[in-house]
Amino acid sequence: MHPLILFASGRGSNVQAVIDYFSKEQKAFVALIVCNNPEAGVLEIASRHQIPVQLIDRKSFKEEAFVEVLKQYKPSLLVLAGFLWKVPESVVASFSGKIINIHPALLPKYGGKGMYGMHVHNAVVAANEKESGITIHFVNEHYDEGATIVQAQCKLLPEDSPEHLAEKIHKLEHYFFPRTIEFLLKEINIDID
Ligand SMILES: Nc1nc2c(c(=O)[nH]1)N[C@@H](CN(C=O)c1ccc(C(=O)N[C@@H](CCC(=O)O)C(=O)O)cc1)CN2
Numbered sequence: 724m725h726p727l728i729l730f731a732s733g734r735g736s737n738v739q740a741v742i743d744y745f746s747k748e749q750k751a752f753v754a755l756i757v758c759n760n761p762e763a764g765v766l767e768i769a770s771r772h773q774i775p776v777q778l779i780d781r782k783s784f785k786e787e788a789f790v791e792v793l794k795q796y797k798p799s800l801l802v803l804a805g806f807l808w809k810v811p812e813s814v815v816a817s818f819s820g821k822i823i824n825i826h827p828a829l830l831p832k833y834g835g836k837g838m839y840g841m842h843v844h845n846a847v848v849a850a851n852e853k854e855s856g857i858t859i860h861f862v863n864e865h866y867d868e869g870a871t872i873v874q875a876q877c878k879l880l881p882e883d884s885p886e887h888l889a890e891k892i893h894k895l896e897h898y899f900f901p902r903t904i905e906f907l908l909k910e911i912n913i914d915i916d
Pocket residue numbers: 803806807808809810811815824825826827835836837838839862863864865866867868869
């Protein structure tokens with residue numbers, strides 16, 4: 724089974740979707756959850772499923788030691804699921820081609836610094852867009868500029884609030900993210916080197 728390391732800063736509904744999917748599919752498992760927010764809801768999910776947590780903070784964070792911790796798990800993929808830090812270049816380089824992220828918009832629009840969570844949905848609704856969606860992409864050293872793996876769209880109605888759009892986006896995310904992970908593990912035959 725492929726070990727996954729998930730990174731999250733918030734509620735963790737995508738982490739839960741990945742846990743649920745692979746509890747049935749048995750091809751992968753969440754070996755570690757990395758979080759930078761001691762109040763994050765994802766920590767309750769980790770506790771409920773007895774998944775180890777690496778809680779990080781900017782004051783004590785040491786890139787080299789962090790990379791060594793991650794390597795111990797021999798992860799097949801590092802999966803960013805609502806993680807709000809920029810992953811350092813040293814981590815990107817150490818796991819080249821093995822880090823993916825889910826973004827709640829159709830990149831390249833509505834991406835980059837400051838574009839996370841409700842900020843994205845507020846901007847999309849304010850721009851009167853007729854559609855939105857999700858982008859699952861490989862991670863490089865810049866925000867949201869890695870190669871796109873999958874995009875999925877949803878219609879945006881004039882009466883849709885940012886909160887309603889967020890609900891539509893989460894439905895897409897919870898369906899496509901686990902299946903995209905499974906696809907990557909199967910098709911690209913990502914293995915532990
Ligand atoms: N090296 C990379 N790291 C991360 C990527 C990436 O593509 N490359 N994606 C982000 C996730 N993300 C969008 O998908 C994203 C997350 C956060 C931000 C942002 O502006 N963050 C703020 C800090 C917010 C906070 O700490 O509360 C900031 O940098 O000022 C933009 C995009 C995950 N990491």
